[in-house]
Amino acid sequence: MLTVDSLQVTYGGAVEAVRGVSMEVPDGAVVAVLGSNGAGKSTLLRTISGTLRLHRGRVDAGSVRLGDLDLTRRDAGQIVRAGVVQVPEGRRIFGRLTVEENLRAGGMGNRDRAAKAEAVARVHDLFPVLRERAGQRAGLLSGGEQQMLAIGRALMASPRLLLLDEPSLGLAPRVIGQIGEVVAEINRQGTAVLLVEQNATMALGVADRAYVLDVGKVSLSGNARELAQTDEVQRLYLGHTGDAPEQRTDRAPLRSLSRWSA
Ligand SMILES: Nc1ncnc2c1ncn2[C@@H]1O[C@H](COP(=O)(O)OP(=O)(O)O)[C@@H](O)[C@H]1O
Ligand SMILES: [Mg+2]
Structure with a gap:
């Protein structure tokens, strides 16, 4: 089980990219993280994979643990050896x-x-x-x-845990469907997956659990199927397959979803 607890991350001592995020990825599960551009999704994955420093980011508070092992501030090589491997944004x-x-x-x-x-x-x-x-x-x-x-x-x-940062970005709908099937198959073969996506259709289709990040905080979390059925997620996220990320302006409406926060 990967456990992220009250994580706070800044860049250059100023930009607060992740502000008190807690989440769990149980062994063998697929967990999705949704959120619009700038929500802190990549920062979260970089922190878990130990590549944050390459981007001049720093963990200010909180922790990342894999079972009993504290991964916070370990280097990327140690984290890969612990079984956590990232596919970065942009391949x-x-x-x-x-x-x-x-x-x-x-x-x-x-x-x-x-x-x-x-x-x-x-x-x-x-x-x-x-x-x-x-x-x-x-x-x-x-x-x-x-x-x-x-x-x-x-x-x-x-890997025991695979971290995927927006694998569907820029791909045609048919190919995005294939990526979803691949994630499901990797998981069937025993690997847990933390899937960061703006494509909610694909991500919620394959995930067990999902979290929505909004300006560095978890605004909504729960069972993926249940989340997909809420009117707000349908309206804000579903049907937005393959849109250019800069056209997404879901920030204000997302706050209204926080009443479902776990
Ligand atoms: N290397 C960096 N240096 C400074 N600020 C950054 C850096 N990377 C990301 N940020 C900022 O951190 C916030 C979260 O970014 P990011 O984690 O890339 O979000 P997402 O992956 O959800 O689009 C944004 O405000 C972004 O501008
Ligand atoms: Mg990103």
């Missing part, structure tokens, strides 16, 4: 390397050859296109294929 694959080389880069922490081969086979079964395109430059893949490669690369580290 960040190595465009000039081949698909296969990208996957191998994700398995670098794993010295065991047999385990590595098994991980590649598992990724290839999940994404047959990565097997077909193994020798091709990753930069030549479509956006959806690049996202699948980014997810596949993260899976090479055999």
